[in-house]
Amino acid sequence: MNDLKRIFSHLGPFKKEFLLSVLFVVLETSFELVIPLIMADVIDIGVVNRDVPYIIGKGVQMGICAILSLITGLLYARYAARAAMGFGSHIREAEYQKIQSYSFSNLDHFETSSLITRMTTDITVMQNALTGGFRPMVRGPVMLILGLILAFIMNAKLALVFIVCAPILAIILIFIIRKVAPMYGVLQRAMDHVNSVVQENLTAIRTVKAYVRGTYEEEGFDEANQSLMQTSQQTFHFAVMNLPAFQFTMYAAIVLILWFGGNFVQTGTMEVGSLTGFLSYVMQIINSLMMISNVFLMMTRSLASARRINEVFDETPTIREKTDAAHTIPNGRIDFNHVFFKYSDTAEEYTLSDVDLHFSAGQTIGIIGGTGSSKTSLVQLIPRLYDVSSGSVCVAGTDVRSCSLEHLRDAVGIVLQKNVLFSGTIRDNLRWGNPDATEEELNHACHVACADEFISHFPDGLDTWLEQGGVNLSGGQKQRLCIARTLLKKPKILIFDDSTSAVDTATESKIRRELASIKDMTKLIIAQRITSVMYADQIVIMDDGKVHAVGTHETLLESDPIYQEIYDSQMKGGMANGAV
Numbered sequence: 001m002n003d004l005k006r007i008f009s010h011l012g013p014f015k016k017e018f019l020l021s022v023l024f025v026v027l028e029t030s031f032e033l034v035i036p037l038i039m040a041d042v043i044d045i046g047v048v049n050r051d052v053p054y055i056i057g058k059g060v061q062m063g064i065c066a067i068l069s070l071i072t073g074l075l076y077a078r079y080a081a082r083a084a085m086g087f088g089s090h091i092r093e094a095e096y097q098k099i100q101s102y103s104f105s106n107l108d109h110f111e112t113s114s115l116i117t118r119m120t121t122d123i124t125v126m127q128n129a130l131t132g133g134f135r136p137m138v139r140g141p142v143m144l145i146l147g148l149i150l151a152f153i154m155n156a157k158l159a160l161v162f163i164v165c166a167p168i169l170a171i172i173l174i175f176i177i178r179k180v181a182p183m184y185g186v187l188q189r190a191m192d193h194v195n196s197v198v199q200e201n202l203t204a205i206r207t208v209k210a211y212v213r214g215t216y217e218e219e220g221f222d223e224a225n226q227s228l229m230q231t232s233q234q235t236f237h238f239a240v241m242n243l244p245a246f247q248f249t250m251y252a253a254i255v256l257i258l259w260f261g262g263n264f265v266q267t268g269t270m271e272v273g274s275l276t277g278f279l280s281y282v283m284q285i286i287n288s289l290m291m292i293s294n295v296f297l298m299m300t301r302s303l304a305s306a307r308r309i310n311e312v313f314d315e316t317p318t319i320r321e322k323t324d325a326a327h328t329i330p331n332g333r334i335d336f337n338h339v340f341f342k343y344s345d346t347a348e349e350y351t352l353s354d355v356d357l358h359f360s361a362g363q364t365i366g367i368i369g370g371t372g373s374s375k376t377s378l379v380q381l382i383p384r385l386y387d388v389s390s391g392s393v394c395v396a397g398t399d400v401r402s403c404s405l406e407h408l409r410d411a412v413g414i415v416l417q418k419n420v421l422f423s424g425t426i427r428d429n430l431r432w433g434n435p436d437a438t439e440e441e442l443n444h445a446c447h448v449a450c451a452d453e454f455i456s457h458f459p460d461g462l463d464t465w466l467e468q469g470g471v472n473l474s475g476g477q478k479q480r481l482c483i484a485r486t487l488l489k490k491p492k493i494l495i496f497d498d499s500t501s502a503v504d505t506a507t508e509s510k511i512r513r514e515l516a517s518i519k520d521m522t523k524l525i526i527a528q529r530i531t532s533v534m535y536a537d538q539i540v541i542m543d544d545g546k547v548h549a550v551g552t553h554e555t556l557l558e559s560d561p562i563y564q565e566i567y568d569s570q571m572k573g574g575m576a577n578g579a580v
Helices: 002-049 052-100 112-119 121-154 156-203 205-210 214-239 242-267 272-314 375-380 405-411 426-430 439-448 475-487 505-516 553-559 561-576
Strands: 334-341 352-359 364-369 390-395 412-415 493-497 522-526 538-543 546-551
Touching: 002 052, 002 121, 002 272, 052 112, 052 121, 052 272, 112 121, 112 156, 112 272, 121 156, 121 272, 156 205, 156 214, 156 242, 156 272, 205 214, 242 272, 352 375, 352 546, 364 375, 375 493, 375 522, 405 412, 412 475, 426 439, 426 475, 439 475, 439 505, 475 493, 475 505, 538 553, 538 561, 546 553, 546 561, 553 561
Parallel strands: 364 522, 364 538, 412 493, 493 522
Antiparallel strands: 334 352, 334 390, 538 546
């Protein structure tokens, strides 16, 4: 229950609406419970004595109670809806904000589809618990307690029937909850799996169609969907047992009450009106017990969702900012001081081992190496996407762990291997780099990235609409837009992570020449093509997570066998094929 308590603590900003809804549901229930008492008087006094004015007067009182019950019920619905929707919005925002504080290593603990489910389905379950469960949660106990008190006042002997039925109902409810409770967690995980299959299929839909694997993917989805269906059927098979079991028990109680009550009427120890009023309370008590049992089931499902949501809140960000963090990054000098790094503390081997590199501000650094040599892992430590395991990474002479994350990452621009564009215009995407960029700055960034060459051919220019992921652009066009977007940040350090791989060599040369004119920016270029790095001030060769060699193109070509091998395979092979 602590999980539910923590989740519902997010009601704070909507406490007023919540308390008002509690008040109105109590008033609504109270007005409803008064009606059977008035009805009993109508029968026992008004009907027996044929007192029409008395009957009319009592009828008016019943009507007033019914109208007041309706009004308070409507007010409850109004304030409960405000509280529930506000609660859902607040907790969704808090969860999203928490995820934004995660480092990459934190995100590795959750599947993307699971985080989406936790922010949508699980929060909807919590909202439904509030809108659908709150009213019976308050109304049920109020009706039960007041109904039992009034029933005992009217006839204590008949009310004893409920004392006999209560243990039976409790046993049924405990059995159902014990069976259903663990199933709700399995149900939500099955929902995660379905979302994962859908997300993966839609993300890779072009690959699926290119390989004509639609049928295979449909079979995979069908398997996940069938698993969800079977889990749902099994879960709700036990959950729906609640209604018939309770109805059977309570209607058996009604039969007993009618039997004993009829005998009391025949012996004159009870009036017909009292029996009628007593039966009204019986129905209200039955309804209240049904409400309470449904609340228990709803809270059981909510508990599974609450635990999943709290797992997001309980995840501790591995990267934290110091209170006295540096807010100034004066230049792009970079120092790797005997850096060791691994993605998980439990990993047996280091991804990077004893990396000791020093780059002056404004230099152009080329980084090459075979696949899996940890080139990307190396540069991810600079903007502190991950923290080093030991050693230190310094920017402008300051350990990145002592820098403000916002200012550090604002000073570092990264063009990733995988290009990410958002639905919207080209202008909107470019302004991710600088929301206040002027038209002149936009055009200059596009010129440096050679993106103006294709933008000028679009009828709408910078206002050309891009579909999600920029699917209506080629790979090279997306890369050039991503470069332009990063340049608009005017970073002190610019990192190219194989970000010109889809660009032809002539265009790449133009981009390289334009970047060379920016003197106060440190440029790190990860590349597979030796032509991308051969003009760099320093070239770093990575091999199996270690720095194999550092030097210029000329010195490495003379002395380093790995560099010579790369050069021979690319340059001489290219010449043989007429590419150079």
